[in-house]
Amino acid sequence: MTKSKGNYYQHIDALRAIAVLVVIIFHIDHDYLPGGFVGVDIFFVISGYLISKQLFESIERQTFSLREFYVRRIKRILPAAFSVILITILLAQILFLPEDAIKTAQSGVWSAFSMSNFYFWKFLDTGYFASASYTTPLLHYWSLSVEEQFYLFSPCLPTFTA
Known part of the structure; x- marks a missing residue:
């Protein structure tokens, strides 16, 4: 290699x-x-x-070290993720209709807690290929949520088998 x-x-x-x-x-x-x-x-x-x-x-x-693992993940992912969420919500308040701006803010809150995959699945009639997905600017955060959920649980698995 x-x-x-x-x-x-x-x-x-x-x-x-x-x-x-x-x-x-x-x-x-x-x-x-x-x-x-x-x-x-x-x-x-x-x-x-x-x-x-x-x-x-x-x-x-x-x-x-479980603590070091999470600190590295937080430092690597969260600053950029929170910046994008905040800027997106602010721009949505200016550029979107009020109802769409509210939905963007709601998805932003769920995205900030790495739960947007559940939010989009449960509360929106928005599949990945739906035409409405073009008006959901934080839709791509579903994949980051899945990744962060993996980071949350994966370090615990080897410690149980070790």
Whole structure:
């Protein structure tokens, strides 16, 4: 395997780039790459692999710290996520009709707590391919919610089996 330093694998970054490119092409026009949404699944698999690998290696070296794991995740994800949520809600208040601005703010609250996948599933009649999804600017946060939920529970699993 191609390694450049530490546990960094260039081919995994290449797979990530391909996954992102596939999703971007899909969002430009669904006809260009009809199955392009699979890029999200590829990204999930890569993230799950990398996090699981990191967890198992640190447990094996007996350097695993649940607190450090969560601190790293929080520092890496939340500043950018909260910034996007806040800016989106503010812009929605200016650009959207009042009802749509309220829905955006509600989805923003659920997104801030990494629960937007449940919000969109339970409270909106908005499937991923629904035409209304174009008026739901935080819809993409469902995938970040799933990832953060994985981060919340995955470190606990190896500690029960170790």
